[in-house]
Amino acid sequence: MRNTLIGTRVGVFCLAVMVATCVAVTRAEAEQVAMKDLPSAVRAAAEKAIEGGSLKRVVVEKEDGKMAYSVEAMMGENTKEFTFADDGTLLAEEEDVTFAKLPKAVRAAAEKYFGGSRDLRASKEIAKNVTSYEIEGHKGGKKVSATFSAAGALLEREEDKD
Numbered sequence: 001m002r003n004t005l006i007g008t009r010v011g012v013f014c015l016a017v018m019v020a021t022c023v024a025v026t027r028a029e030a031e032q033v034a035m036k037d038l039p040s041a042v043r044a045a046a047e048k049a050i051e052g053g054s055l056k057r058v059v060v061e062k063e064d065g066k067m068a069y070s071v072e073a074m075m076g077e078n079t080k081e082f083t084f085a086d087d088g089t090l091l092a093e094e095e096d097v098t099f100a101k102l103p104k105a106v107r108a109a110a111e112k113y114f115g116g117s118r119d120l121r122a123s124k125e126i127a128k129n130v131t132s133y134e135i136e137g138h139k140g141g142k143k144v145s146a147t148f149s150a151a152g153a154l155l156e157r158e159e160d161k162d
Contacts, residue, residue, distance in 0.1 A: 030061035038069055041088030046071040049082045049090070063091075092127035094134075102133055105152030110135045113146055113154065 035043060035058055046058075050073040059070045063083075068091060072081045080095040099107065099122050111117050113135075120137040132155060136145045143160040 030059050033058050033060050035071070039086060039088075042069045042084045042086065045084055045088035045090065046082060049073075049093075050075065050080075053080070092125060094123055094125040097122050097124050097133075099135075103150055103152070106133045106135075106148045106150065109148050109152035109154065110137075110146065114139055114144075 035046065035055060038046065038058065038060075046069070050071060053073040053075040056072040056074060056079065058072075061068055061070065067086055069084045069086075070081055071084070072079060074080075075095070078095050078097075080093065082090060083092040083094075085091055099110075099117055099120050102110070102122055102124075107117070110120060110122075110133075114120060114137045120135050122136075123134045125132050125134060131150050132147050133150070134145055134147045136143070138144065145158045145160075146154060147156040149155055
């Protein structure tokens with residue numbers, strides 16, 4: 001009985017250390033900053049992109065070994081996220097969209113993949129002049145994210161680990 005209790009405590013301690021380490025690594029990879037802290041070229045491009053909207057947050061992170069600056073803002077009733085390179089070049093633009101406003105081919109592919117359209121969330125992303133659509137929902141009892149091309153082809157799928 002005593003060995004089981006000690007083993008349980010050690011296991012819980014190890015789990016706590018792993019969680020703390022993961023949180024520290026995640027924070028090192030993506031850091032929330034103020035708009036004023038961005039490089040001037042990025043700040044100028046971001047201010048122009050969100051003109052007329054209200055800033056929600058700014059995150060600096062490494063993507064593919066390079067610094068990327070993501071600026072999220074409310075633009076009307078939608079949330080939009082713009083990702084910039086160090087020199088202010090727009091790398092990607094993402095916005096929430098209603099399922100009904102997706103292209104017909106994307107709606108059909110998502111309904112087939114998820115087994116219907118109930119409780120699906122969608123976003124549109126434009127990166128390197130290519131438009132894709134990320135749909136989040138539940139499949140097989142798990143939270144799943146699937147990315148489709150504008151023609152409805154499944155490009156990528158990701159399952160929540162939780």
